[in-house]
Amino acid sequence: MRLKNFLIVVKDIEKSRKFYHDLFGLELLLxxxxxxxxxxxxxxQEEKYWKEFLGKEIISENNSCELYFEEVDIEGFIEKLERYYPEVKYVNRLMTxxxxxxxxxxxxxxxxxIEVGTLM
Known part of the structure; x- marks a missing residue:
């Protein structure tokens, strides 16, 4: 057995696709x-379908997991984040x-x- 994918729930799937493409370069496969x-x-996964599958409400900002990315040029990433998505809600700004x-x-x-960190 192997882990194939991980799924996150979103309200506006096209807006989210653009967000993950703009910031992380993720491409649409299917x-x-x-x-x-x-x-x-x-x-x-669009929220309306996920709610239908589970029969439960979706809890935003539940902090039970995170998507983790590594970036060599973290300062450059932060500039891009602030340029494309100035309204982003921070948990913590750049820290060491x-x-x-x-x-x-x-x-x-x-x-x-989401967490973005320098290489380990």
Whole structure:
């Protein structure tokens, strides 16, 4: 067995596709109408379908998991983030952990937590 993809719930799938393409360069691999598979294994699922599948409400900004990306030029990434998405909601701005890694955490437009850090 192997882990194939990971799925996040989004309200506006096209807006989210653009967000992940603009910031991380993820490309659309498959569009199933309400479900999109992007490169690197990220799947976007429209909230209305996910609620129907689960029969439960979606809890935004639940902080129970995060998408983690590594970036060599983190300062350049932050400039791009602020240029394309100045309204982004930060969990923490650029900080340096005790082990020397620089990281930034913020939410995507649907409250999914993202961390971008320098290479480990």
């Amino acid at each position: 569009d199933n109408g309400g479900n999109m598979i992007l490169s690197e294994g990220l799947v976007l 952990h005790s082990w020397g890694q620089k990281v930034i955490r913020f939410y995507d437009p649907d409250g999914n937590l």
